[in-house]
Amino acid sequence: MIVPNPAVLQQAVDRYLALAADGEMAVAVPLQNAAYTLCVLTGTRTVEEAMAAVRLLDSPGASRGRRTATVTSGSSGESAPGERELVS
Template sequence: MLMPHPAVLRALVEEYEALTAADTPQTRARVQDVAYTLCVSTGTRDVGVALRTAKDWLAATETSDLAECPHPEEGPHVYA
């Protein structure tokens, strides 16, 4: 299964949480965009499930050597 780079996933989670905390008319469209991206990135259809999945994956990468990609410029990576 393809997984997003931990840094990208972390940025999406942080942005989603910051935008939903603000909850203004100006941020609502961006919230929808980030929610969609989180769902696609985690292979889910519900943003709540996507957030839990993303946080679980991030927690798992903190204890593995996957947290730091030695060559992020190489493009997408597959993590088993």
């Protein structure tokens, strides 16, 4: 399973919760976008499932079994500027 970067996930959760607390119609589209982002980050289909996944990822044993791999485009195995690190 690919595990999202904890800082990115926390930002997405914070944004969703802030928009959800607003209750204004003006934030309807940004709220949908924030919900979609959470679902993509957690591999779920609903906000409820996403928040449950966030709680599981925050649990004490969640970091066990995580591997870090660097995505590279060259054959040298070294990462170049702009390449990203994946956690799985």
